[in-house]
Amino acid sequence: MRFGWKRKTITLGTLVVIGTMTGPFGTFTDLTLLNRFVYWLVACAACSFFMNIGIYLALTHPQIGRFSALLGMVAAVLLAAMPGTLVVMVLEFLFRATTLTPAFAFKVWAFISVIGLAVAQVDYMLFRAEADRSGTVPAADGTEASAPDRPECAFFRNLRPGVGRDLVSLSMHDHYLEVVTASGRDMILKRMRDAVSELDGYPGLRIHRSHWVALDAVVDIERESGGVRAVLGDGRRLPVSRAKVSELREVLSMRDGRAISG
Known part of the structure; x- marks a missing residue:
């Protein structure tokens, strides 16, 4: 993309x-x-x-x-x-x-x-x-994930039908926002900060000025080429800004009940 x-x-x-x-x-x-x-x-x-x-x-x-x-x-x-x-x-x-x-x-x-x-x-x-x-973005186990109960967010009004509400990530590409879900993806004209604001209450974190991730989509944190990346269930690796590394580790540790050392 x-x-x-x-x-x-x-x-x-x-x-x-x-x-x-x-x-x-x-x-x-x-x-x-x-x-x-x-x-x-x-x-x-x-x-x-x-x-x-x-x-x-x-x-x-x-x-x-x-x-x-x-x-x-x-x-x-x-x-x-x-x-x-x-x-x-x-x-x-x-x-x-x-x-x-x-x-x-x-x-x-x-x-x-x-x-x-x-x-x-x-x-x-x-x-x-x-x-x-x-097409469809596979879930972490290789199958198409069914969306669990999610809070109603104004953000989902932006997406075309069929994309679903089980978010994986949001990424800025050029002037547009790429929305990846467990069922597919969409591209919308929206600022990242507006999207994050509309997702208030959804379990996710803005990890970089150009990337937001759903917490249940992150499977690991890795160091790569002098930086830190969040590893997602679909295999993608998104950069994590230095200011967000500790916060991401903390929320993942709370989610999993264990320390994240990446």
Whole structure:
């Protein structure tokens, strides 16, 4: 599921190729092939950079926590389109000596915003499709686990039907939250801190800024490559931040009635 940067590179390359070969907005007739390539490479790379920074901040910055993740992402795209507009205007001046006016700037901003929102939507659809193809996550004994009685949590309203409520882990991937259960997995647009808040009362622990685990899904704690990892029943190993190692050991010791020495 970790295909964020690879996918972004492919998306960027696709946009550059399309811009270079089709030459939208008159660039086909006004610029040579090489100039079109440079123009669209710089424009797409700059806009992509600002979009990703904006969306990341919208989904992680504590001061934006009172807004929903979807609203934050839309606002981030619209705001990130502003520096992207400045880059395109500089390119227009350098490559085509375009007269820069407020009306032209608004037109460029609107175009970048629409493309940014479209790419973000495609991103989300790809994540959901990948989650759908991932299938069922086996339980620790190799069988599909049946969900025990769990507290009612607002978080489960975010999941598609069939994923179940027997949580294994939550992990941030790019701008999205991967939810793994004993019955499958899903990808949703939500901040980690919002998800943890909605899971109040569910037996779990945030072990890292990017990972949360259900306590009954952790089978061991191991040291690996200078760090500590929580070993899950499905075989995955998730990193544990130094600040959370003692707390994780303590809650697991209370669960098992024995000391955890990992």
